[in-house]
Amino acid sequence: MDCYDKEMPWSVESDEPEKLKSELLQKGVKVSCMELDLSNTQAPEVLLKHVINEVGYPDILINNAAYSTNNDFSNLTHEELDRHYKINVRATMLLSIQFARVFNKERGGRIVNLTSGQLLGPMPGELAYATTKGAVDAMTITLSAELAPHGITVNAINPGPTDTGWMTNAIKDELKPKFPFGRIGVPMDAAKIIKFLVSDEADWITGQTIHSEGGFMR
Template identity: 55%
Template sequence: MSKMQHKIAIITGASHPRDIGTAICRRLAADGVSIFFTHWHADRNWIGEFKQEILSMGVSCEEMTFDLSDSQAAQTILQTAVEQLGVPSILVNNAAHSAQDGYLVLDAQTLDEHYAVNMRSTFLLCVEFARLFEKANLISGRIINMTSGQDLGPMMGELAYVATKGAISAFTRSLAQELAPLGITVNAVNPGPTDSTWMNDEIRGYLLPKFPKGRLGTPEDVAKVIGFLASDEATWITGQIIHSEGGFLRG
């Protein structure tokens, strides 16, 4: 529990018992990291229970409801986290917006909705975090963004999603170069198809044969990778897009 004691992490998109953001919160808390998480359209009773679960691990925990499509999201989230817990040294941009589209239905509104959450909020949280980190004279920081394997193959019917998530990969690589002198590593993780809130039995049945390990990926699988990248052991890894998919077979 003491590996990362006294560190503070911001995790966006922890809104459901089975989602990836929730698993990340649990993993980092188990490593001694205090948690500030954001959520949207979440059950308030569950949020209270989850916060108590994190507190029971012996770390501090705060949360807030926030719509990441708000142009002031980054400043508001960071300011609130600092006021309630202190200056964070770990940022995990997990939240995402996804809606079905395709060339027949893609329009400006769909693109704007994806851009606001997947690109603007992610990018501004990254740079506001880095500015705050530098001002506070911290030594070792971590930014971890989430991608979706859009560089590895097509995702039909999700043009806005793959375009905006693909931009995160490019942004991650360049930001890593800028922030390396500050002691901040910047990486992205592609967890592959993960059995979280978006899957139903039909999708599970279709995807299972594509996993040579004989099971679907879980939120806990993702959280293990995040936990490593947030740790001191990952200090020499930056500017990478890590594909942790369990050998998932495309096509």
């Protein structure tokens, strides 16, 4: 959780992480939570130390943090480009590296990155976001080769436009006709793909970006 999320259209209430933690604890899940600024270069190490101390050595890393603002060639500044890079590229890379360094098993490690289909077509008005998320696809391929000998798979998923609470009715009306299934993606769609990729059944899949966006037509 980060202050950035609180300012975005989807918003985040200050007590949401604790509420989720309580729900998971009631289900018998060992869980912890913390607020962290991933633009800080020390954040990945801080996070992994916290995880190890609170719940033990992790087997799975889901890189779902993202930074996005609307910009194009006419208004993109180097400051805004750097902000996108720090979260979408640098933090994702450093988290993955730190996870791999502390992974202490011979096999079963899983890293799953979230991308946005930026390689399937242009994303006008999101120049910095599309560029930095594209770097995640490239990182996924190379890092998968490096970490395979260490028992870790590295994959990415592109869930397509997903209504996590940020979509207005106008946006939904615009996007819905582009989905041949007649509905917009929901978080559970992405969760089901992630569940598969972190399972034993997916131990032969690595270096892949899975485009699971319900046939979304650009």
